[in-house]
Amino acid sequence: MLVMEDQLVYTPKDFKSSNEVRWCPGCGDHAIMAAIQKAMAGLGKKHEDYAVISGIGCSSRFPYYMSTYGFHTIHGRAAAIASGVKCANPELSVWQISGDGDALAIGGNHFIHTIRRNIDLNLILFNNKIYGLTKGQYSPTTDRGFVTKTSPFGTIEDPFIPGQLVLGSRGTFFARAIDNNVKLCQEVCEEAAKHEGTSVVEVLQNCVIFNEGVHAEISNPKTRADNQLHLVHGKPMLFGKENEKGIVWEHGHLKVVELGKDGYTIDDIMIHDAHEPSRAVHMALINMSLPEFPVAMGVIRAVKTDVYDEMMVKQIENVQAESKIKNMDDLLNSGDTWVVE
Amino acid sequence: MGELRLMKGNEVIAEAAIRCGCDGYFGYPITPQSEVMETLMIRRPWDETGMVVLQAESEVASINMLYGGASTGKKVMTSSSSPGISLMAEGLSYLAGAELPCLVVNVQRAGPGLGTIQPSQADYFQAVKGCGHGDYKLIVLAPASVQEMNDFVDLGFELAFKYKNPAMILTDGVIGQMMEKVELADFKPRWTKEEIQANCGDWACTGKKDRKRHVSTSLELDSELMEQNNLRFQAKYKEIEENEVRYEMIDCEDADYIIVAFGSAARICQKSMQIAREQGIKVGMLRPITLFPFPTKTIEELAGKVKGFISVEMSAGQMVEDVKLAVNGKVPVEYFGRYGGVVPTPGEIVDAMKQKLIGG
Numbered sequence: 001m002l003v004m005e006d007q008l009v010y011t012p013k014d015f016k017s018s019n020e021v022r023w024c025p026g027c028g029d030h031a032i033m034a035a036i037q038k039a040m041a042g043l044g045k046k047h048e049d050y051a052v053i054s055g056i057g058c059s060s061r062f063p064y065y066m067s068t069y070g071f072h073t074i075h076g077r078a079a080a081i082a083s084g085v086k087c088a089n090p091e092l093s094v095w096q097i098s099g100d101g102d103a104l105a106i107g108g109n110h111f112i113h114t115i116r117r118n119i120d121l122n123l124i125l126f127n128n129k130i131y132g133l134t135k136g137q138y139s140p141t142t143d144r145g146f147v148t149k150t151s152p153f154g155t156i157e158d159p160f161i162p163g164q165l166v167l168g169s170r171g172t173f174f175a176r177a178i179d180n181n182v183k184l185c186q187e188v189c190e191e192a193a194k195h196e197g198t199s200v201v202e203v204l205q206n207c208v209i210f211n212e213g214v215h216a217e218i219s220n221p222k223t224r225a226d227n228q229l230h231l232v233h234g235k236p237m238l239f240g241k242e243n244e245k246g247i248v249w250e251h252g253h254l255k256v257v258e259l260g261k262d263g264y265t266i267d268d269i270m271i272h273d274a275h276e277p278s279r280a281v282h283m284a285l286i287n288m289s290l291p292e293f294p295v296a297m298g299v300i301r302a303v304k305t306d307v308y309d310e311m312m313v314k315q316i317e318n319v320q321a322e323s324k325i326k327n328m329d330d331l332l333n334s335g336d337t338w339v340v341e
Numbered sequence: 342m343g344e345l346r347l348m349k350g351n352e353v354i355a356e357a358a359i360r361c362g363c364d365g366y367f368g369y370p371i372t373p374q375s376e377v378m379e380t381l382m383i384r385r386p387w388d389e390t391g392m393v394v395l396q397a398e399s400e401v402a403s404i405n406m407l408y409g410g411a412s413t414g415k416k417v418m419t420s421s422s423s424p425g426i427s428l429m430a431e432g433l434s435y436l437a438g439a440e441l442p443c444l445v446v447n448v449q450r451a452g453p454g455l456g457t458i459q460p461s462q463a464d465y466f467q468a469v470k471g472c473g474h475g476d477y478k479l480i481v482l483a484p485a486s487v488q489e490m491n492d493f494v495d496l497g498f499e500l501a502f503k504y505k506n507p508a509m510i511l512t513d514g515v516i517g518q519m520m521e522k523v524e525l526a527d528f529k530p531r532w533t534k535e536e537i538q539a540n541c542g543d544w545a546c547t548g549k550k551d552r553k554r555h556v557s558t559s560l561e562l563d564s565e566l567m568e569q570n571n572l573r574f575q576a577k578y579k580e581i582e583e584n585e586v587r588y589e590m591i592d593c594e595d596a597d598y599i600i601v602a603f604g605s606a607a608r609i610c611q612k613s614m615q616i617a618r619e620q621g622i623k624v625g626m627l628r629p630i631t632l633f634p635f636p637t638k639t640i641e642e643l644a645g646k647v648k649g650f651i652s653v654e655m656s657a658g659q660m661v662e663d664v665k666l667a668v669n670g671k672v673p674v675e676y677f678g679r680y681g682g683v684v685p686t687p688g689e690i691v692d693a694m695k696q697k698l699i700g701g
Contacts, residue, residue: 106399134370
């Protein structure tokens with residue numbers, strides 16, 4: 001921590017706790033934590049302005065490793081507990097850390113309702129498409145047909161696409177990042193923190209032990225330029241090693257085109273509008289998948305609307321202002337009162 | 342003799358379920374019992390017997406899938422470990438209230454809360470005193486060996502259907518994870534439609550052509566009628582207490598002192614008994630096999646013959662309350678336990694017995 005002109009300046013190191021980090025060597029969680037610590041250091045808040053809430057799972061060990069307030073709580077319930085923290089103390093910057101099992105299986109109910117209420121918290125969803133802590137059973141994001149300990153012949157269930165759930169729950173912020181791009185993780189976490197309302201960041205995370213290489217096609221340094229589309233608000237949707245490819249909207253659908261081919265020019269390429277209230281294009285971007293499309297990364301949706309905890313405080317203030325009851329004596333003398341003689 | 346194998350307790354639960362004609366298993370991964378579902382998935386019973394195996398999205402979903410399955414007269418089961426069983430408390434209360442049979446296996450770990458994944462017996466109260474809300478009981482079986490893990494699956498279903506009530510196998514991480522020789526049961530086919538009609542025809546979804554309409558529910562808003570329902574449940578629990586008490590007595594004939602212990606604690610206490618007897622202390626053991634119904638009468642009888650009891654548990658002292666109720670002040674009743682995931686050693690049990698019960 002540096003003191004510059006009477007102001008505290010935090011570094012990512014200030015957000016590291018003294019606890020030994022017990023994730024497996026090579027686990028994607030290490031990089032995501034580094035990104036979040038960098039993001040927090042840059043937001044100008046103090047340690048004690050943050051509360052990090054987790055449920056149960058490998059990623060849920062997160063609070064132990066952070067030099068902030070933190071609760072390691074109940075499987076699936078982190079969203080409800082984080083909501084309680086934020087409503088009880090709206091001053092805190094509340095961050096929920098959950099895995100795909102914690103947030104979307106047992107916690108699916110709380111996940112959608114927290115987003116629907118638009119409580120101002122940042123929900124970082126570590127998606128490795130497996131239950132890691134219980135050693136390798138399929139999760140609600142595991143692709144159909146995938147072999148795990150509880151699906152030795154392939155799952156017969158279709159997975160959730162987390163962004164679809166967020167939009168279906170009237171979500172106001174959704175971003176996607178990947179664990180081997182710390183800079184991107186940091187950027188989207190900063191944007192999530194700045195957004196007022198529930199911000200969901202899906203981080204594609206590699207589980208080296210039980211699901212090694214699950215996102216390899218997306219993360220591979222050799223192919224990622226072609227397989228990832230980095231969205232920036234107000235910028236054209238270009239991708240490829242030389243930015244030679246782009247996304248156009250044709251006949252109500254997204255389409256991948258090459259610049260200079262079939263008559264497509266930069267003017268045809270869609271400009272990303274993260275602030276567009278309509279969900280149609282954002283949903284289409286969330287749905288893009290390999291091999292037909294690159295996978296959309298960055299802030300896909302960031303729409304400002306009313307925030308629950310602000311409205312709650314305002315409503316209490318309004319009711320208090322309009323009420324004739326200003327103190328305990330007013331209350332005791334209100335309603336049906338009589339004198340005992 | 343049946344097929345002999347060396348197996349883990351959790352694996353045996355899965356194998357026994359297939360062999361006893363179980364129709365459906367619904368579960369959610371949790372340590373230390375995830376092997377139950379993993380074994381079932383790899384065994385593919387749906388090909389062999391038609392048994393369904395489903396990984397639910399939570400324990401709340403699992404127990405309610407049991408509620409649905411049980412309503413159709415099928416043999417349905419789940420397994421979990423302590424925190425997961427807490428999530429099933431609501432469903433268990435409703436199942437008991439709707440008088441539906443099912444089998445729930447609790448491979449206990451230490452709590453409270455998330456606790457640890459190490460073994461424990463601290464869910465005794467939860468299992469035998471109800472678990473969820475309202476006046477109801479679970480039939481609770483406590484295996485002390487991998488063999489009993491095998492045997493109690495079929496027995497659990499038998500009792501659950503006989504009394505139209507959820508049954509629970511209350512075991513722990515020691516028995517769930519350890520490997521022992523086991524004689525597997527022979528295969529029993531799943532019940533046919535006709536057998537379900539014959540066994541559960543007055544309440545299951547089998548059609549009401551020849552009977553009154555039945556609604557599987559625990560709801561009755563008329564208090565007078567709800568009291569009648571409760572009286573019927575209480576009569577049933579009394580019948581269970583009269584007919585289904587199971588226990589094992591070891592070296593109690595000449596004993597001055599009795600250890601009361603169940604499950605894995607009873608296994609450790611067998612060694613403690615041996616050590617004590619070598620030191621000239623006449624110790625016997627009463628091992629409750631059913632925790633509800635509890636062997637109250639047997640303990641009451643023993644209380645007239647011995648100098649004292651010690652309840653040895655991997656909890657902070659839960660079953661000791663039931664032992665005290667049974668002994669009713671006739672002789673001293675002490676407790677010794679380790680908990681929070683710590684397993685007691687045979688030696689420290691002997692020391693505790695000497696210090697607390699015998700004196701010196």
